[in-house]
Amino acid sequence: MTAALAAPSSAVLAFERDFAAHRARARVTFVIVSLALVMATLLTADFSGFFRVTQVTLADGTRAERWVILAGIPKLGDYIAKTIPEIRWSTLVSDLGEWFWRWRIWADLLVETVLIAFMATVMGLAGGFVLSFPAARNLAPARWVLWLSRRYLEIARTVPEIVFALIFVFCFGVGPMAGVLAIAVHTAGSLGKLYSEVNENIDMRPLEGVKAAGGSWFDQIRYGAVPQILPNVISYTLLRFEINVRASSIIGYVGAGGLGQELRTAVALGEHTDLSALFVIIFATVMLIDWGSEKLRHRIIGLGRTL
Amino acid sequence: MEQHILSLSGLGRSFGSTRAVDRVTLDIPPGQFVGVIGRSGAGKSTLLRLINRLIDPTEGQIRFGGADVTALKGRALRNWRRDCAMIFQQFNLVERLDVLTNVLVGRLADHGFASSMLMRFSDAERALAIRALDRLDLAPQAMQRAGTLSGGQQQRVAIARALVQNPRIMLADEPIASLDPGNATRVMEALRTINREDGITVLVNLHTIDTARAYCDRIIAMRAGRVYFDGTARQLTDDVLRDIYGSEGLPAFDPSVTSTAIRPVVTA
Ligand SMILES: Nc1ncnc2c1ncn2[C@@H]1O[C@H](COP(=O)(O)OP(=O)(O)OP(=O)(O)O)[C@@H](O)[C@H]1O
Ligand SMILES: [Mg+2]
Numbered sequence: 001m002t003a004a005l006a007a008p009s010s011a012v013l014a015f016e017r018d019f020a021a022h023r024a025r026a027r028v029t030f031v032i033v034s035l036a037l038v039m040a041t042l043l044t045a046d047f048s049g050f051f052r053v054t055q056v057t058l059a060d061g062t063r064a065e066r067w068v069i070l071a072g073i074p075k076l077g078d079y080i081a082k083t084i085p086e087i088r089w090s091t092l093v094s095d096l097g098e099w100f101w102r103w104r105i106w107a108d109l110l111v112e113t114v115l116i117a118f119m120a121t122v123m124g125l126a127g128g129f130v131l132s133f134p135a136a137r138n139l140a141p142a143r144w145v146l147w148l149s150r151r152y153l154e155i156a157r158t159v160p161e162i163v164f165a166l167i168f169v170f171c172f173g174v175g176p177m178a179g180v181l182a183i184a185v186h187t188a189g190s191l192g193k194l195y196s197e198v199n200e201n202i203d204m205r206p207l208e209g210v211k212a213a214g215g216s217w218f219d220q221i222r223y224g225a226v227p228q229i230l231p232n233v234i235s236y237t238l239l240r241f242e243i244n245v246r247a248s249s250i251i252g253y254v255g256a257g258g259l260g261q262e263l264r265t266a267v268a269l270g271e272h273t274d275l276s277a278l279f280v281i282i283f284a285t286v287m288l289i290d291w292g293s294e295k296l297r298h299r300i301i302g303l304g305r306t307l
Numbered sequence: 308m309e310q311h312i313l314s315l316s317g318l319g320r321s322f323g324s325t326r327a328v329d330r331v332t333l334d335i336p337p338g339q340f341v342g343v344i345g346r347s348g349a350g351k352s353t354l355l356r357l358i359n360r361l362i363d364p365t366e367g368q369i370r371f372g373g374a375d376v377t378a379l380k381g382r383a384l385r386n387w388r389r390d391c392a393m394i395f396q397q398f399n400l401v402e403r404l405d406v407l408t409n410v411l412v413g414r415l416a417d418h419g420f421a422s423s424m425l426m427r428f429s430d431a432e433r434a435l436a437i438r439a440l441d442r443l444d445l446a447p448q449a450m451q452r453a454g455t456l457s458g459g460q461q462q463r464v465a466i467a468r469a470l471v472q473n474p475r476i477m478l479a480d481e482p483i484a485s486l487d488p489g490n491a492t493r494v495m496e497a498l499r500t501i502n503r504e505d506g507i508t509v510l511v512n513l514h515t516i517d518t519a520r521a522y523c524d525r526i527i528a529m530r531a532g533r534v535y536f537d538g539t540a541r542q543l544t545d546d547v548l549r550d551i552y553g554s555e556g557l558p559a560f561d562p563s564v565t566s567t568a569i570r571p572v573v574t575a
Contacts (some may be wrong), residue, residue, distance in 0.1 A: 209399030209465070212359055213472055214389035214416025219423050223412055227403040 083276035100277050113258035117244035119180045124187025125237050132195030133221050157189025161247050165256040176257030183247050198232045234300050238293035249282045310337035311372030318367035327353040329532030340502045342523030343512045346552050349529040351512040355478045359393045389416035391476035392469030396484045398461040402454030406464050409453045410436040413471035439467040459490025479511040
């Protein structure tokens with residue numbers, strides 16, 4: 001032990017030298033990268049107007065300069081205060097009734113919202129699943145197939161739902177169908193990308209086994225790849241369903257069905273308490289679905305089924 | 308079933324500047340049990356993959372009977388792969404599927420698109436698969452997930468999969484390299500039984516000289532992509548072995564170091 005410490009071999013010395021150099025290089029890189037990140041953050045903050053100064057009227061009537069964030073926060077409070085309904089303990093039931101005065105319509109629209117999200121998730125799942133195999137580097141049968149399916153998925157997920165919704169409302173008219181299609185296209189794009197990344201991390205040996213036994217490309221996918229990715233596919237799809245409920249409660253804003261149309265009228269007519277009522281409904285629904293899908297996810301993954 | 312000679316002529320495959328397999332010419336008569344030995348990187352796996360057409364040759368030809376295997380495409384190529392089943396060192400099973408379905412994968416070459424995608428197999432095919440599993444003492448595990456089996460059991464599932472392909476040739480790439488001696492012996496015995504009872508040609512890559520000597524009618528040794536030795540176990544002398552494994556620098560080359568046999572095998 002002491003002998004080894006006393007006389008380090010030349011290989012050990014060379015290692016110590018290399019290691020010190022490596023450490024120094026790593027430190028320089030760290031400093032440079034950190035500085036660059038800080039600069040970029042400050043620049044973008046400035047560009048987005050975070051450092052602006054705005055005029056405010058003080059309590060005594062004089063005007064003064066204030067940082068935009070400090071000036072804006074009280075207004076945010078005011079707006080939220082306006083949306084909070086008056087609820088007294090003594091008249092609780094009638095107050096709640098007044099707050100949710102359009103509950104019949106809202107209940108119908110809520111069902112529509114969830115159905116839009118469900119339908120869109122199913123369609124997006126199908127589209128994304130099919131495209132995720134040609135869009136995976138390790139599975140694509142040819143270069144051009146990979147390129148084409150990747151570009152398609154990119155376009156589908158880059159364009160926001162609301163834009164697709166506008167287009168589809170124009171094509172197919174006002175109503176939930178436009179909403180379903182809009183969210184489905186976007187979902188296919190996002191899920192297809194996620195699934196394809198799962199595909200790129202699978203073990204290729206089972207696929208080779210299927211191929212060596214005379215299986216076609218489709219056989220390799222079906223028997224070699226699908227069983228491996230299935231738990232992830234289910235998990236991502238359920239997560240996406242939650243996201244889609246949020247999306248489908250907004251797209252009504254452009255006439256594509258669901259609760260969004262009520263949001264729009266409430267904003268337009270200045271019905272502030274309606275906004276908070278709608279927010280409560282959407283929040284409760286999303287929470288419920290969150291909880292349900294998490295239970296389901298754990299069940300399915302825990303089962304380890306052979307599908 | 309008609310019996311054909313598998314003949315390789317001038318077969319070669321390069322990866323960049325490495326000639327993994329270099330102008331190999333061989334005739335393998337039907338029913339032979341052939342062992343391929345050689346040091347790591349000698350091109351043994353590449354040779355088997357070329358025969359199964361998992362990779363394409365850069366030169367030369369493979370013929371089976373009258374057919375030019377190297378020219379096969381599409382359906383015909385898939386049928387060829389079915390006819391020369393392949394077994395891998397890492398088993399290459401689908402771990403999340405049950406054993407029975409893994410064996411039925413051996414039937415896929417004869418399936419259409421729809422029945423394959425729906426994983427729909429006929430009763431006759433299932434019966435075939437169960438019989439194959441039973442031959443390898445694995446019928447009780449048929450419904451178990453393949454990933455839950457031991458390595459030796461998984462390799463026997465892979466052999467069952469190969470069997471239901473009704474192959475004429477069985478290629479095995481180091482089938483026992485990751486198995487303990489007991490399982491290694493069972494797998495080698497299974498290959499021998501298949502060779503003797505079904506008349507299937509067996510071509511097996513091995514790292515253990517004892518095993519090659521004990522099981523193979525003919526031993527082919529590769530060195531740097533070429534066939535360096537081709538003969539019987541008796542002709543494979545220690546001098547030849549020393550050349551193959553290039554152990555000039557080592558004091559004494561002892562083949563039993565790489566042995567997986569339980570009982571001592573009489574060497575040379
Ligand atoms: N896909 C590949 N890409 C690049 N080179 C490869 C590829 N496959 C094999 N090679 C090279 O070809 C040569 C032969 O490899 P091969 O796997 O056939 O050897 P092997 O005899 O099976 O060795 P081992 O006993 O270690 O399995 C090696 O030099 C290897 O690096
Ligand atoms: Mg190998």
